[in-house]
Amino acid sequence: MVITADAIDPVACYAQLQDHSCGACVTFEGWVRNHQDGREVRSLEYEVYHPLAVSEGERVIAEARARHPVTHALCVHREGHLELGDLAVWVGVSSPHRDESFLAARMVIDQIKVRLPIWKKEHYLDGDSGWVNCERCANHGHAHS
Amino acid sequence: MVITADAIDPVACYAQLQDHSCGACVTFEGWVRNHQDGREVRSLEYEVYHPLAVSEGERVIAEARARHPVTHALCVHREGHLELGDLAVWVGVSSPHRDESFLAARMVIDQIKVRLPIWKKEHYLDGDSGWVNCERCANHGHAHS
Amino acid sequence: MMKTVTVQYFAAYREAVGHAEEQVETTAATADALFEQLQAMHPSLERFEAMRVAINDAMAGWPDAIADGDTVLVFPPVAGG
Amino acid sequence: MMKTVTVQYFAAYREAVGHAEEQVETTAATADALFEQLQAMHPSLERFEAMRVAINDAMAGWPDAIADGDTVLVFPPVAGG
Numbered sequence: 204m205v206i207t208a209d210a211i212d213p214v215a216c217y218a219q220l221q222d223h224s225c226g227a228c229v230t231f232e233g234w235v236r237n238h239q240d241g242r243e244v245r246s247l248e249y250e251v252y253h254p255l256a257v258s259e260g261e262r263v264i265a266e267a268r269a270r271h272p273v274t275h276a277l278c279v280h281r282e283g284h285l286e287l288g289d290l291a292v293w294v295g296v297s298s299p300h301r302d303e304s305f306l307a308a309r310m311v312i313d314q315i316k317v318r319l320p321i322w323k324k325e326h327y328l329d330g331d332s333g334w335v336n337c338e339r340c341a342n343h344g345h346a347h348s
Numbered sequence: 349m350v351i352t353a354d355a356i357d358p359v360a361c362y363a364q365l366q367d368h369s370c371g372a373c374v375t376f377e378g379w380v381r382n383h384q385d386g387r388e389v390r391s392l393e394y395e396v397y398h399p400l401a402v403s404e405g406e407r408v409i410a411e412a413r414a415r416h417p418v419t420h421a422l423c424v425h426r427e428g429h430l431e432l433g434d435l436a437v438w439v440g441v442s443s444p445h446r447d448e449s450f451l452a453a454r455m456v457i458d459q460i461k462v463r464l465p466i467w468k469k470e471h472y473l474d475g476d477s478g479w480v481n482c483e484r485c486a487n488h489g490h491a492h493s
Numbered sequence: 494m495m496k497t498v499t500v501q502y503f504a505a506y507r508e509a510v511g512h513a514e515e516q517v518e519t520t521a522a523t524a525d526a527l528f529e530q531l532q533a534m535h536p537s538l539e540r541f542e543a544m545r546v547a548i549n550d551a552m553a554g555w556p557d558a559i560a561d562g563d564t565v566l567v568f569p570p571v572a573g574g
Numbered sequence: 575m576m577k578t579v580t581v582q583y584f585a586a587y588r589e590a591v592g593h594a595e596e597q598v599e600t601t602a603a604t605a606d607a608l609f610e611q612l613q614a615m616h617p618s619l620e621r622f623e624a625m626r627v628a629i630n631d632a633m634a635g636w637p638d639a640i641a642d643g644d645t646v647l648v649f650p651p652v653a654g655g
Contacts, residue, residue, distance in 0.1 A: 214359060223432045226381035229374065229453075233655045236371035236444060249654070250585050252647065254631050256654075280654060287368045292655045299381060305454055308374075312446065312655060320626070320647075321654030322585030334586040335653040336624065378574045394573070395504050397566065399550050401573075425573060437574045457574060465545070465566075466573030467504030479505040480572040481543065 204260025205279040206251050211290045220275045220297040227301035229308040233292040235285045239335070243328035249291065251282040252320040263314040271307040273298035278311055280321060349405025350424040351396050356435045365420045365442040372446035374453040378437040380430045384480070388473035394436065396427040397465040408459040416452040418443035423456055425466060495520055496561035500531065505569040509537040524548065524565060525555040531567070543570035576601055577642035581612065586650040590618040605629065605646060606636040612648070624651035 213232065220228050237244050264276050279293045294311045296304045323335040358377065365373050382389055409421050424438045439456045441449045468480040500517050502510045517534075521527040524546045532538045546553050547566040559565060581598050583591045591612075598615075602608040605627045613619045627634050628647040640646060 213362075217358075221379075221433060223382040226379055228377040228379060231446065231450070232373040233446070234366075234371055234373060234442075237368040238444075251654075252584060252649070255628055255633065255647075258631075259633060288366060297379075299383075301376065301378070301457065305376070305450070309450055316655035317624075317652065319652060319654045320584065320628070320649050321652055322650065323653040324585070334589075334650065336622065336651040396573075397503060397568070400547055400552065400566070403550075404552060461574035462543075462571065464571060464573045465503065465547070465568050466571055467569065468572040469504070479508075479569065481541065481570040 204257050204264060205277075206253055206256050206260075206282055207279060208281070208283045211279050211281060211293050213290060213293055216277060216279055216293050216295055219277055220295050222274050222297055224299060225274050225297040226299055227304045228295070228297040229301070229304040230296075231292075231294040231308050231312045232290055233312070235287050235289045235291055237287050239325055242325075242331075244287070245326045245328050246284060246286050247326060248284050248324045249280070249282045250322045250324070251280065256280070256319045256321055259319050260315060263311055263318060266314070267307045267310040270310065271298075271303045273303045273307045276307055276311065278315060280315070280319070282321075349402050349409060350422075351398055351401050351405075351427055352424060353426070353428045356424050356426060356438050358435060358438055361422060361424055361438050361440055364422055365440050367419050367442055369444060370419050370442040371444055372449045373440065373442040374446070374449040375441075376437075376439040376453050376457045377435055378457070380432050380434045380436055382432050384470055387470075389432070390471045390473050391429060391431050392471060393429050393469045394425070394427045395467045395469070396425065401425070401464045401466055404464050405460060408456055408463060411459070412452045412455040415455065416443075416448040418448045418452045421452055421456065423460060425460070425464070427466075494561075496559065496563075498527070498559055498562070499564040500527075501564065501566045503566070503568055506538060506567055509539070510535045519559075522558060523555065524553060524557050524559055527559055527565060528555070528567065541570050544568060545571070575642075577640065577644075579608065579640055579643070580645040581608075582645065582647045584647070584649055587619060587648055590620070591616045600640075603639060604636065605634060605638050605640055608640055608646060609636070609648065622651050625649060626652070 273296050276296045281291050294308050296308045298304045326332045418441050421441045426436050439453050441453045443449045471477045501514045507513050545568040548563050582595045588594050626649040
């Protein structure tokens with residue numbers, strides 16, 4: 204689990220998954236989207252509490268690997284200011300067969316989104332801004348990407 | 349749907365998925381694996397019947413998009429001789445939210461593997477070689493990546 | 494009724510038969526009946542549950558009718574990906 | 575028994591409270607009871623079902639006990655990805 208203030212390089216990440224014993228590779232990328240709940244988004248900030256984001260991210264990856272045996276599994280999450288289209292989170296998995304890679308990648312991103320101490324502040328086109336509640340938050344329940 | 353005798357460039361493919369309205373991108377890559385049913389693989393050839401591989405591939409993508417509305421969905425498949433680790437098939441999908449991208453990518457690769465007129469001949473380390481039957485083939489049922 | 498069709502073989506079937514294409518005189522009404530005739534001509538042509546057929550560059554079913562002048566593509570089990 | 579704990583606020587909670595960290599004197603036995611006290615001190619501190627707590631850099635539960643000298647991290651609902 205890597206938290207970085209620099210732009211994520213998906214090609215460099217991907218190189219770490221390559222393995223001649225693997226026939227399948229699944230990647231998930233979360234991009235900064237120009238709309239959220241009907242509002243136009245201009246940019247956003249991620250705030251990350253490093254020590255626990257890293258340890259909880261490692262735990263998520265270990266749990267996904269235990270349930271879906273894959274050969275490589277990695278996750279990188281941005282912090283700081285991001286513009287539209289920027290890569291916010293990258294998950295990559297490789298395995299001999301494709302079933303495990305799809306399932307592990309899905310489990311990692313689903314858990315990363317609800318368990319890691321990472322917060323997102325959206326800046327809207329109308330000049331307003333606000334912290335986004337998590338997708339399982341009961342008070343403001345709505346789905347994110 | 350693209351069939352190519354040249355190496356697939358995943359970065360160039362991926363660029364076609366980028367869209368500010370999308371918050372999620374899922375890619376699947378099929379790589380040439382060094383083992384199959386307990387045999388050590390050295391390299392392989394794909395034979396493709398172009399006209400129907402392209403039209404059936406377009407149909408698969410359209411069906412996946414109809415079931416899982418995504419913004420972009422692409423598939424590229426190699427033909428000819430491939431070495432270990434080479435990218436044999438690339439599937440990429442982007443959408444506002446991640447659920448549709450995961451489901452569409454999975455549906456595309458599952459259907460591509462069983463419906464397109466593409467055949468794989470494996471060359472084994474022991475000098476032998478043989479055509480691989482499809483993963484749903486009743487006579488020689490076994491799972492591939 | 495005697496028809497002439499063009500049969501094309503792919504991958505394992507091409508290697509089993511020894512050539513990629515041939516003209517076949519047939520009275521077979523369906524693709525499936527034609528395949529039986531092809532097996533009689535080429536004993537090495539194995540029947541697989543996952544084998545597929547296309548007629549005139551469109552995916553077809555084995556019970557589909559064949560007509561004089563058709564091009565029939567005989568596909569062994571596919572293995573893309 | 576009176577304890578002194580360090581409370582750290584993040585994201586929306588930091589902005590609601592106006593600072594990132596404070597020392598709090600408390601008799602609260604659990605993290606949950608401490609949160610009630612923090613809400614009394616900072617009426618803008620909203621309770622969310624998805625809010626989380628960590629004690630001394632380990633994820634914890636709201637019913638967990640707090641001890642003198644602990645650092646308690648108060649996390650508003652997370653939104654990574």
